[in-house]
Amino acid sequence: MLAELAFAGQDGYITTPILQRKIAEQEVFVASLGGELAGYLRLEHLWSQVPYVALVRVMPPFRRRGVGRALLGYVCERARAQGHRTLYSSSQANEAEPQAWHRHMGFEECGLLAGINDGVGELFFRKAL
Structure with a gap:
């Protein structure tokens, strides 16, 4: 600990x-x-059930x-x-390096939540387990 x-x-x-x-x-x-x-x-x-990094x-x-x-x-x-069966994660929409890491680790884009992070947005990823 x-x-x-x-x-x-x-x-x-x-x-x-x-x-x-x-x-x-x-x-x-x-x-x-x-x-x-x-x-x-x-x-x-997410929703107390879905694993999210x-x-x-x-x-x-x-x-x-x-x-x-x-x-x-x-x-x-x-x-x-x-x-x-699925793991989720995200990065700010303007963060190229974390997005590249996610893709390199086998995640795929699955959505964008606009209007958060001072208007930048959050790009979501999912990885099949």
Whole structure:
């Protein structure tokens, strides 16, 4: 739990008490390389049922080394084992790099929610499990 809490300040979207609850519910995952914290993935559930990757963050020294892929792979396996057939995620509509990552990881675009993120919009992705 200490490793997950170490990322609390890095998340930027949830408070420490919410993070602690999500850790207890096994919705927060961390990766380490060589004993150092390398990445973080936070899972949500749409309508309390549909798995949704809310945040993936890989620390700069560990980027492009398979950390995000490993975290996503682990979450996909867990979701599949729980009977889910699809995993969702999103990025802001103006974020080319996260969109490219999603496509590279096997996600496909499935919709746009306009009018949020100060008018930028949110591009949604789905990945078959």
